Each structure stands twice: as C-alpha cells, then as structure tokens.
Amino acid sequence: MSAAFLPARSAAEAAAGAQHYPQASVYMVATPIGNLADLSLRALHVLGLVDAIACEDTRHTAGLLQAFGLHKPLLALHQHNEREAAQQVLERLRRGERVAFVSDAGTPGVSDPGARLCAEAQAQGFRCVPVPGASSVTTLLSVAGLTEGEGRFAFVGFLPAKGADRQRALDQLAQQPLASVLLEAPHRMASLAKDLAALGERRLTVGRELTKQFEQVVHLPCGGLAAWLSADASHGRGEFALLLHPPVAAGEDAEAALPPATTRALDLLLQELPLKTAVRLCADITGTPRNAVYQAALARRQQAGEQDA
Structure with missing residues (x-):
C-alpha cells in the first residue's frame, strides 16, 4: 500500500473492518457528489473489499479508485444497459463474490441506475447492502430551514x-401539500424557472x-428564479437540487395573500x-398565481364546513 493512501485506508480498516460483510451480495455504495472527502470510511473499506465494482462510467470510477490507491475489475452498468449488465453481476454473485455498485455521484438508485x-x-x-453517504437531496434539506410542521x-x-x-x-407539484425536492440539469433551468413562475411567492430553496x-x-420566491438565473452567468452552471417549500397553510395567511379583487x-x-x-x-382572469388562489379556496371551503358543523 502506498504511503500516500495509508492513513485513509488504515482509518477505514480500523473504523469499518470489524463489521460483517456477507459474500454473494451487492453493495450499493454512495460516492461523493463533488467533494472527494465525502467518501465515507465504510465506503472506502467496502470498495477495497469487494471482488468487482459495477458502475455508471468506468472512466469516472477508475479516477475515484485511483485517488485512494484502489484497483478493481470494473463493469459498466448504466441506464442504457442495466438489464443486460445486471446478469453479469448475478453471475458473480452465484460464484459467491461481493460486488459493489456505484453511480457517478451520490446514492445509487435515486434518480440514478441501480434500482x-x-x-x-x-x-x-x-x-x-446499503452503504450510505452523500446525497444532494438530504444535503439540500439540511439547509432549507423547514420548520417542524413542514418536515415531511x-x-x-x-x-x-x-x-x-x-x-x-x-x-x-402546484397542488402538493408537502415540500418537494426536484433535480435539474443546467441546460433546462431556464425552462423550469418559467414553469415555476406561476407559483409566484411560494418559497424555493435552490x-x-x-x-x-x-x-x-x-x-x-418561485417568481424570482428566472431573474436570479439571468443576474449572473455563473448562476446557470452546474447541477441543481431545488426544494419547493409547502404552500401557505390554509387559513388567514392564505386569504391575506390575495389582492382584494381576486378575493x-x-x-x-x-x-x-x-x-x-x-x-x-x-387565476386566469386576475393573473394571480394559481397555487395562491387554490390555497385560499381551500381555506374558504374549510371555514364553510366548520360553520355548517
């Protein structure tokens, strides 16, 4: 083992080596989504232990392994060949081998191959066997500021x-009462901003x-996403995860958000x-965002039901 990789590999062995790692198993290993240091010690140990690694892009995964001094047989398994490539993995499992699967970034099977x-x-x-780690979904949720009542x-x-x-x-999406997590590629962000503009003041974390x-x-606010993207060319670059916050709760707040003419x-x-x-x-007549009108209408129906009761 090269001295350059000794500390990380030794730490991984010390932290994760005592755990049982069954043979004839697929290890779904989460990999960094951008920061190499986010690879967990258990993931590093598993990648060093398995007999082979199935992956989205063999070149990308080879670079990840090289960064930690690892060398393993690589099998290409991506969205275009997953059914066929899965049979190669199954053959290895029948021989009692351990096989890891990694996507290019993040947790496999979540908007990536592997499922x-x-x-x-x-x-x-x-x-x-899941080997958890980096995920754009949980990363974004941790800083979105969802309150206790909005946590779902x-x-x-x-x-x-x-x-x-x-x-x-x-x-x-507009009628979803829960917070919603979206993923989007940079070349489609302008289109998404145009679509989300209809939600007006509904809060968005990008x-x-x-x-x-x-x-x-x-x-x-959703209505401000297009302006934010156009304010700086760098804002449209890179990979995106977005959290659409829950709509305003039905009740007085929802009603107060509407202009008097809309009401x-x-x-x-x-x-x-x-x-x-x-x-x-x-919404069509007044130009008010449909989601705001919908929440106010729900509040009115709820109040009418309470009065009837």
Missing part, C-alpha cells in the same frame, strides 16, 4: 422533459453545485362552480 440491479438480485435471493417531503426528482406529461407533473468548490444555496372574484366563482374550475378561472 433494477437491486430488484433482480433480490429476486434471485441475493442480499443488497416528497421526492420528485427530474420532471418530464416536455409535453402533456410535464404539464401534468407541474399541476401535481442548491447549485452542492458540496463543490462553488456551492451556492439561495432562498427566493371578490373567487367568492363569486365558488358560489357557482366546482373548486378546481373556480380556481382556474379566477
């Missing part, structure tokens, strides 16, 4: 690229290049139409 591999291995009676969240990941599927996903040298976390229009429409139709027409 199909796990499903097929488990269907054949093999164990899948929905993981959305990447929205459909276009068409009816994307619009359907955006409509569901994580750009999380854990990397130029990491940036900003809090702004009057909503009251009239609710007297004659179903809630969703009234909300859509009110």
